[in-house]
Amino acid sequence: MLSVFIMPGLIVELTLGGFLTVLAIVGIVGAAAGSFFYSFRSQKATVKADAVHEWSEVASALEKKIGLAEEEIASLKMKDAQCQMKVNNITAFNLRLQAREVRYQRRINVLERMAGVDVTDFNDVTDAPEDSAFR
Amino acid sequence: MMSLTRPKILLLDDDELTLDFLKSAFASMPFDATFTATGIDALVKIFEAYRSGEPFTALILDCALPHFDGFTIARIVRIAEKTGISPRARIGYFTAFAKTVDQSTLLEEVGAEAYWHKPEDSTNLPQLIALWLQ
Numbered sequence: 001m002l003s004v005f006i007m008p009g010l011i012v013e014l015t016l017g018g019f020l021t022v023l024a025i026v027g028i029v030g031a032a033a034g035s036f037f038y039s040f041r042s043q044k045a046t047v048k049a050d051a052v053h054e055w056s057e058v059a060s061a062l063e064k065k066i067g068l069a070e071e072e073i074a075s076l077k078m079k080d081a082q083c084q085m086k087v088n089n090i091t092a093f094n095l096r097l098q099a100r101e102v103r104y105q106r107r108i109n110v111l112e113r114m115a116g117v118d119v120t121d122f123n124d125v126t127d128a129p130e131d132s133a134f135r
Numbered sequence: 136m137m138s139l140t141r142p143k144i145l146l147l148d149d150d151e152l153t154l155d156f157l158k159s160a161f162a163s164m165p166f167d168a169t170f171t172a173t174g175i176d177a178l179v180k181i182f183e184a185y186r187s188g189e190p191f192t193a194l195i196l197d198c199a200l201p202h203f204d205g206f207t208i209a210r211i212v213r214i215a216e217k218t219g220i221s222p223r224a225r226i227g228y229f230t231a232f233a234k235t236v237d238q239s240t241l242l243e244e245v246g247a248e249a250y251w252h253k254p255e256d257s258t259n260l261p262q263l264i265a266l267w268l269q
Binding site: 084085087088090091092094095096098099100102103 | 149198199200201202204205206207232235236238239240241244
């Protein structure tokens, strides 16, 4: 007979066969729990690795997308600068034409006065004749 | 000792009346002002000033001129400055075509710092320029 100490105040007396049976049961239960814990842990690690892999794929796809968008922005900025340069050249050209127009208008007014005909008011666009009275 | 050097400025306007007004308005101002009526003449004066070693501190240009407009002159000046011929001149515009100019980025392109409206700012132009040059 073997006396097995379980906890203070609880001592169970077992035969050797009974003790070995209990030991075997405890061993089987422990092994089952260990195996369950191990498989749970490795499954968790696999899921985590899969998620990381998936996210890194998403991240690299996004990175490529951002790279393409940045290239597009750079190309658009260049096109915008070219357009702006054209607008500036047209504006400068327009200013030269307006200056010439004003000069012609003044010259026309001088000639109108010399010829004694009505002087055209080029600022009055509402009643302006199609062209000057001066011929 | 304080420097008694007066800022050397060039004023360009193709309108005779405006130019006469500017001449009389600037007579009492502390500027060494040069007046000119055409873009070509302005360029000649600017390059003569480079050659004499006394370039203009500031250029006050008319935008709308029949041949060399104020912006073409400024572009030429900026190219010349890049060669190191003179320090960067300050450029301002006195224009009746503010609306047209605002539709572009010409002011930024030539590095202009200011522009005044014609005729609204005519009376105060010398004072405004003096403030700008301070």
